[in-house]
Amino acid sequence: MNENDSLIYVIFGASGDLTKRKLVPALYSLFVQKLLPEKFALLGASRSQFTDDEFRTAMKSAILEFKEIDDTSEIEAFVQHLHYTSLKFDDGVTYVPLKERIEKLREQKNINGNTIFYLSTPPSLYGIIPQQLASIGLNNQTDGWKRIIIEKPFGYDLESAIQLKDQLLCDWAEEQLFRIDHYLGKETVQNLLVTRFSNGIFEPLWNRNYIHHVEITSAESIGVEQRGGYYETSGALRDMVQNHLLQVAAIAAMESPSSLEPGAIRNEILKVFQSLRPIRKEDVKTNAIRGQYVASHIKNEPIPGYREEEGVNPNSVTETYAALKFYIDNWRWGGVPFYIRTGKRLPTRVMEVVIHFKATPHFLFSRGTQNNSSNQLVIRIQPDEGILLKFGMKTPGAGFEVQTVNMDFHYSDLAHQRIPSAYERLIYDSIKGDSTLFARTEEVLEAWKFLSPVIDCWKNEHEAPLYGYPAGTWGPENADDLIGDKKITWRYPCKNLSNDGIYCEL
Numbered sequence: 001m002n003e004n005d006s007l008i009y010v011i012f013g014a015s016g017d018l019t020k021r022k023l024v025p026a027l028y029s030l031f032v033q034k035l036l037p038e039k040f041a042l043l044g045a046s047r048s049q050f051t052d053d054e055f056r057t058a059m060k061s062a063i064l065e066f067k068e069i070d071d072t073s074e075i076e077a078f079v080q081h082l083h084y085t086s087l088k089f090d091d092g093v094t095y096v097p098l099k100e101r102i103e104k105l106r107e108q109k110n111i112n113g114n115t116i117f118y119l120s121t122p123p124s125l126y127g128i129i130p131q132q133l134a135s136i137g138l139n140n141q142t143d144g145w146k147r148i149i150i151e152k153p154f155g156y157d158l159e160s161a162i163q164l165k166d167q168l169l170c171d172w173a174e175e176q177l178f179r180i181d182h183y184l185g186k187e188t189v190q191n192l193l194v195t196r197f198s199n200g201i202f203e204p205l206w207n208r209n210y211i212h213h214v215e216i217t218s219a220e221s222i223g224v225e226q227r228g229g230y231y232e233t234s235g236a237l238r239d240m241v242q243n244h245l246l247q248v249a250a251i252a253a254m255e256s257p258s259s260l261e262p263g264a265i266r267n268e269i270l271k272v273f274q275s276l277r278p279i280r281k282e283d284v285k286t287n288a289i290r291g292q293y294v295a296s297h298i299k300n301e302p303i304p305g306y307r308e309e310e311g312v313n314p315n316s317v318t319e320t321y322a323a324l325k326f327y328i329d330n331w332r333w334g335g336v337p338f339y340i341r342t343g344k345r346l347p348t349r350v351m352e353v354v355i356h357f358k359a360t361p362h363f364l365f366s367r368g369t370q371n372n373s374s375n376q377l378v379i380r381i382q383p384d385e386g387i388l389l390k391f392g393m394k395t396p397g398a399g400f401e402v403q404t405v406n407m408d409f410h411y412s413d414l415a416h417q418r419i420p421s422a423y424e425r426l427i428y429d430s431i432k433g434d435s436t437l438f439a440r441t442e443e444v445l446e447a448w449k450f451l452s453p454v455i456d457c458w459k460n461e462h463e464a465p466l467y468g469y470p471a472g473t474w475g476p477e478n479a480d481d482l483i484g485d486k487k488i489t490w491r492y493p494c495k496n497l498s499n500d501g502i503y504c505e506l
């Protein structure tokens, strides 16, 4: 028997939002593409009481609503693999029936011991659930592999992350833990690796000699929606910077791995984290800016401020915007500033990495409208996924005036090629046992260590101001001061990759 042809997929938190929006639609998409093991059962586990049939009906609607693949003809066949059991996560007694249910499914469907436990629960349960599973032997790999997938956040700060790591590693091996950072599953983030390491033209330029600075933006136009309660314990720094943005920055900055082995790529990412120049306590104020959106109007619609959102403390000092300047102290990047920013209720949803090249040493021509350097390489993660190169060209007519023009590639031009969702890719990799695109413990701890001075300083409002910014704008103007150099500004990206500017269509 092929040891990988069977699997039980247990989702803790199966009645939650992530399961219906992302996990089950991604699993359905894999099912349609025949990428799930032949013998497969999904067992949803949550506090709520559902019968198998009720769970199936709810998941059918979820697949239709959050569709990842056009073919819906196999929904009925897929949901026959779905089952449900209710469970009190912190009550050891209820894990015994869970184990019995798993064993019964195995017997009925002739499935071996291969099991994935997906923790789509509040982070406070990331220690307890694996401990309970281990206490009834569900971490034992003699009859098949056992893996745990953990959503972020992994800890709340360095101390709690170390505690969680110690707790998990008591009963589970590092190879069994798959820490999801869904940005690593995005096709365009992986393409950053391919762009850099499959094209000889970029590598000679990808360093301090030619690059002036690197800018990474992850903007969202939505507010905190129904997640006020969670967001209050998190804020932009923990929610986006500690994980997604630092991971993307590391991929933009890393050395070429020696192979595509999981260890090889993850070692290079770790080396970048280890080379981050620590932010000194006294520099936090000038290297990190935080903001919170305040009520405003967007397209004539009134938009509430963060403090008016559901589940948010009316005096909250949680940041909904964070911008950081930092350096990577190694041979390649010595002296090159990295600017990263993220925020809720910004003008548009966009994520991009922009490599700003240095200007020519002597500028011969009149500049027209162009600023210091015309050369930027924009790697657009989402939306309108693609790559854009900006360069100077002669403005037709008399004289030698230079204008900046674009050369662009849009993924949408690859007709008939579907971009799989991040969850689809990561779930597939976890089934295959490929941990390349998952964050390793050391990476997570290094990221927390790097941000510790900022976290400590931001605990205290009078040490670092929390700036308000009207919903629908590009965050606090004070973020411009991070850059320091008056000839440079943040980019104002638009929905469409080829446009930018503060007034472009959003």
Ligand code: BG6
Pocket: 182, 220, 239, 240
């Ligand atoms: C999540 C954050 O990890 O990423 C959310 O918790 C954020 O606050 C989301 O909205 C953004 O993900 P994406 O894939 O929509 O860019």
